[in-house]
Amino acid sequence: MFEVIGKEETFKVLTLTEAMNLAKHMNEFVTIKGQDFEIVGMFGVDSIRDGVCPDGVKYDWNKTSRIGASKRNERVIENEEDY
Numbered sequence: 001m002f003e004v005i006g007k008e009e010t011f012k013v014l015t016l017t018e019a020m021n022l023a024k025h026m027n028e029f030v031t032i033k034g035q036d037f038e039i040v041g042m043f044g045v046d047s048i049r050d051g052v053c054p055d056g057v058k059y060d061w062n063k064t065s066r067i068g069a070s071k072r073n074e075r076v077i078e079n080e081e082d083y
Contacts, residue, residue: 005031 002019024044
């Protein structure tokens with residue numbers, strides 16, 4: 001059993017697939033609660049085109065800006081100095 005909790009409504013469904021489909025249909029920030037876990041977020045972004053999500057929100061995440069990038073770059077610089 002899974003609970004899909006929105007801003008104003010809460011639904012109970014039997015499977016995670018049903019919960020995710022319902023969350024996409026609700027088109028809002030939701031919480032999906034299962035027996036052993038909890039998932040939060042907006043569901044339904046299936047593709048990025050020209051740097052924009054289907055709902056018009058700019059998608060600007062990139063791998064180089066993730067946590068740890070500065071340490072990774074320091075190691076590269078250290079290795080270049082060795083040569």
